[in-house]
Amino acid sequence: MAPLPGVTQLQGDITKAATAHAITAHFQGHHAQLVVCDGAPDVTGLHDLDEYVQAQLLLAALNITTHVLAPGGTLVAKIFRGKDVTLLYAQLNIFFRQVCVTKPRSSRNSSIESFVVCRDYTPPTGYTPTMVNPLLDLSYDGAWQELEGVNRVIVPFLACGDLSAYDSDRTYPLQTADGKKYEYRPPTQPPISPAYTAAVARKRCGEPTAATTTTGEADSEAPGGTEGSTVTQETTHESLQEKELEDLQKMHL
Structure with missing residues (x-):
């Protein structure tokens, strides 16, 4: 200057x-x-x-x-x-x-x-x-x-790519006091419950789906002149809600 x-x-x-x-x-x-x-x-x-x-x-x-x-x-x-x-x-x-x-x-x-x-x-x-x-x-x-x-x-600021700092692709042992055991604490705000939570819980438990199946006579004859049968799924909205509520209660327990 x-x-x-x-x-x-x-x-x-x-x-x-x-x-x-x-x-x-x-x-x-x-x-x-x-x-x-x-x-x-x-x-x-x-x-x-x-x-x-x-x-x-x-x-x-x-x-x-x-x-x-x-x-x-x-x-x-x-x-x-x-x-x-x-x-x-x-x-x-x-x-x-x-x-x-x-x-x-x-x-x-x-x-x-x-x-x-x-x-x-x-x-x-x-x-x-x-x-x-x-x-x-x-x-x-x-x-x-x-x-x-x-x-x-107040953590010192690090330049990106500094090899003497922690590597984000590795895991490091916990820095706990001598003789103190690590105690897990759940997060303050857990993730939101998605719409498919109940379906995932049923799949993990090996339970069948909430839909029920019924068989009946076909409205029209099947090819070859014989009567066929159709499978229809009849599920009410109330039964699904009750099943999902039960599954959520099991997960919290």
């Missing part, structure tokens, strides 16, 4: 702790009241990819903001809105009491860019700002073991 009158410019990496220390040193140990992030990656034209890269850049900006922003301060940053942007809102709501998205008139309507305004910076009680960077440094397993209290609840 070209020099601007009355503006102090610092060049550094926002993922490094040295940059945060240089900013606070400029304020003589105090913290800033406002942080503005207008950075954006090179646009590729692939909206999904651009949104993801921009979200990762914003998370890096949020990380250094926790070092330099005073409690009650404000963060204004550029984002690319998309179908998965609600995750970004949830991450920002952890540190700010009010998060809103706005699109100024100077921004083109055809652009997916917007600006997120985060007000009243209030980090969780006991949170300690850290420069653990899972996007670039893969040797951070030791730092995870040092997290305590609320810092263990």
Whole structure:
């Protein structure tokens, strides 16, 4: 950037702790009241990819903001809105009491860019700002073991495809306390009961269908001059409802 009158410019990496220390040193140990992030990656034209890269850049900006922003301060940053942007809102709501998205008139309507305004910076009680960077440094397993209290609840953000993190295609042992047995707890809201629940229950139990069959004389003679017979299914709506109710009661028992 070209020099601007009355503006102090610092060049550094926002993922490094040295940059945060240089900013606070400029304020003589105090913290800033406002942080503005207008950075954006090179646009590729692939909206999904651009949104993801921009979200990762914003998370890096949020990380250094926790070092330099005073409690009650404000963060204004550029984002690319998309179908998965609600995750970004949830991450920002952890540190700010009010998060809103706005699109100024100077921004083109055809652009997916917007600006997120985060007000009243209030980090969780006991949170300690850290420069653990899972996007670039893969040797951070030791730092995870040092997290305590609320810092263990706020899960560090991982880059997609990071081999040092959990693999979604594998299973891992439960992290239970020593000598404590795992106790299954049913979900708070079970799945809805589909219309075919009773039919599936009857099939698993090997029971016949609820329909009854009757035989009678055919209205017309079968080929060859002999009387034929037809099989008709006569099932009343009330009997089906009673059978399904019984099956559901058996399943709950």
